[in-house]
Structures are given as structure tokens and as C-alpha cells.
């Protein structure tokens with residue numbers, strides 16, 4: 001195995017370290033904002049999921065490309081009794 | 091450490107910040123996502139009118155996509171739709187922007203790093219350099235470069251492909267009234283920036299112009315719609331396989347188990363080798379073990395992974411036959427390589 005340029009990198013400068021810390025903090029706030037925003041969408045999402053199950057059981061589910069399979073009623077999933085069931089941001 | 095799940099994030103609503111790191115003075119930036127440990131990041135960077143820097147190199151692979159405006163790169167003028175992949179250690183000529191330009195900039199290995207140099211680092215993998223105008227010099231092709239495939243109406247232009255990891259950078263578009271009625275997830279991290287237009291996913295809602303996501307592996311996304319069409323820059327960090335299904339409530343762990351079950355069924359010898367050599371002290375791997383429920387005398391890695399979709403797949407005769415096969419070379423491999431801590 002040969003060496004790579006990346007392995008020769010000088011360690012992070014103090015300036016870069018500070019930049020990274022600031023941006024990491026900002027990203028944590030951004031993440032928290034996204035989680036809150038997405039939680040607020042839950043009522044819409046419940047409808048979207050219901051519409052989706054309606055579509056895959058009538059017009060069909062895209063197996064690959066444009067190939068569709070109509071999902072029989074007894075194969076349709078049901079919402080599990082679990083705290084993270086409506087999570088979309090992980 | 092890795093980047094968190096940032097989805098969706100609409101950067102147009104945020105302000106630019108002055109960029110003070112070497113090589114970037116005279117530009118402004120917004121962070122789209124970053125790895126808190128390595129500093130690897132995706133940024134939107136605005137090079138302001140009059141920006142200039144000397145020839146230089148980075149110790150990280152770098153990608154750049156021009157959203158608008160022009161930039162002088164040595165004796166070349168690059169503009170809207172231009173894409174660069176610059177391998178770590180490759181010196182770029184001087185860069186100036188007389189009238190300014192807006193770009194996406196990706197540092198794949200480390201923080202935004204640049205140092206003045208007019209010579210390539212001796213270890214640079216210069217053959218990886220890519221420079222092309224993606225709008226003018228690359229055709230749209232059907233989205234079915236991988237199978238299972240997206241629906242017709244989602245097209246791509248592959249810009250860069252890493253032969254070691256199968257990481258890709260690509261443009262993609264969706265035609266007006268595009269629809270794809272399935273839920274997708276992948277083994278890879280997936281990233282996208284919407285250059286123009288809006289698409290919709292039933293988890294996250296609308297992703298408009300300026301919308302961005304960094305999505306870690308095994309996270310559900312889709313079904314998909316685009317009312318009026320969109321064009322976006324996409325990237326993956328390794329191989330993209332479309333795992334499609336129709337259960338909106340699965341979590342990333344269930345999705346991963348299902349992916350593992352597919353490896354078990356579809357690449358049985360590889361699954362056994364990985365299970366045997368994967369650092370779990372199991373020199374014998376799951377040979378012959380097909381039950382979907384763990385017998386008490388067999389370690390968990392010896393068991394067929396759970397598949398929420400095909401719960402009883404372990405009973406399938408073909409799956410059982412495949413699981414019971416022992417390749418002669420695999421036997422030799424086993425007796426010859428006991429470098430794991432199995433006592």
C-alpha cells in the first residue's frame with residue numbers, strides 16, 4: 001500500500017480548529033431546528049403515508065424503474081407501536 | 091464521528107459569513123454539512139468580485155461546482171455548470187474572479203485546507219483530476235445506471251466515480267410530473283443540493299431551490315414527486331444500491347438488517363466470509379445456519395439477519411441450499427487464515 005497525500009497533512013491549525021468548532025456548534029443548532037421543523041410536519045406526514053399506501057395498493061408500487069406491483073391489502077404494513085415510528089430525521 | 095442527518099436544509103434563507111481561512115479570504119461561505127472530527131465538509135462559497143489567490147494545493151480531495159458567475163483558473167475561464175474534482179496534493183493554478191461567482195465546494199478528507207504551491211505533491215493521484223462543463227459537455231442519460239432503478243424521468247450525468255469506494259458525484263434531474271411510488275434507502279451516505287426546482291419526498295416534504303440534504307445510510311426517503319421538475323448535484327460516499335420497499339415506519343436499524351438479509355441470500359459466500367472474518371471471533375462463520383431465529387448454541391452473527399419484508403426467507407429451499415454450500419477455496423481460506431483472536 002502506498003502512502004497518500006492525505007497522510008502527510010500537517011495537523012489542523014489553531015485557526016482551522018476554531019473555525020471547525022464554530023461550525024460544529026452552528027450545525028448542532030441547525031440539526032435541532034430541523035428535528036423540530038420535521039416533528040411539526042407529523043400531521044401532514046400521517047396523511048402522506050396513508051395516501052402512499054392507498055397508491056401502492058391501487059396503482060402499484062415501483063419495484064424497479066417503471067415496473068409496478070399492486071400490493072394486496074394483507075401485505076400492507078401497519079404502524080408499529082413504537083416511539084420512533086414517525087421519526088424521519090435520525 | 092460522522093456528519094449528522096441534515097435534511098432538509100434550505101440555505102437560501104441563511105446569511106453568508108466571511109471566510110477567513112487561508113486561500114479563501116475575499117470569499118463568503120455557508121456550511122451545508124460537516125464532520126466535526128475531520129472537518130470534511132460541504133460548503134456554499136461565494137467568491138466576491140476581485141477575489142484572487144496564488145497557485146496552491148490542499149491535503150484533501152476537493153470538488154467544486156460553479157452555480158453562477160465565472161472564475162479564471164490559470165488560463166481557463168470556468169463558468170456556470172463547471173465541475174472540478176481536484177485530488178489531494180494537486181496544485182491548481184492561480185484563481186481569480188473579476189465579477190464574482192457562486193459555487194459549491196466539498197472537502198472530502200479534512201477541513202477547508204489550502205497552501206500556496208506551484209508544484210504538485212509527489213504523492214498526488216493526478217489522474218483523478220476531472221474538469222468539465224457539465225451543462226455543455228455531458229449528456230443526460232437514463233437514471234438506470236444501477237438496478238433496482240429509479241423511474242423513468244429521473245436522469246443523471248455521472249461526473250466522477252471512485253474506483254475504490256464507488257463514491258459518485260453526479261447531476262440529476264427530474265422531469266415535470268415525475269413520480270416514483272416507493273421508499274428507498276442505501277448503504278451509502280447520500281447528499282444533494284437543489285440547483286433549481288422543487289422535489290418532494292413523503293418524509294420531508296418539499297425540497298426547493300437551494301435545498302440541501304446530507305443523509306446517512308439506511309434512512310427512508312421517498313415516495314418521490316416533482317411537479318415542475320428540478321436539477322440537482324448529488325453525491326454518495328460509497329456504492330449506491332436502491333433498496334426499495336413500501337413500509338413507511340421502518341427505522342434505519344430494521345433497514346440495515348434487511349440489507350444484511352439480502353447479502354445473506356444474494357451473495358451467500360461473501361456473507362459467510364464477512365461473518366467469519368469480521369472481527370467477531372467466529373472463525374467458522376454461519377455455514378449451514380439458515381434459521382431466522384437464533385438457536386441458543388449459535389452466536390448472533392451466525393444467524394440469518396431479520397428481514398421485515400420477507401420474515402420467513404430462511405425457510406426458502408434455495409436460500410437454504412445456498413447457505414449450506416461450502417466452497418472448497420473457502421475451507422482452505424479458513425484453515426490458512428486464523429489471524430483473528432479466536433481461542
Ligand SMILES: [Fe+2]
Nearest residue numbers: 274276280311
Ligand atoms: Fe436516495
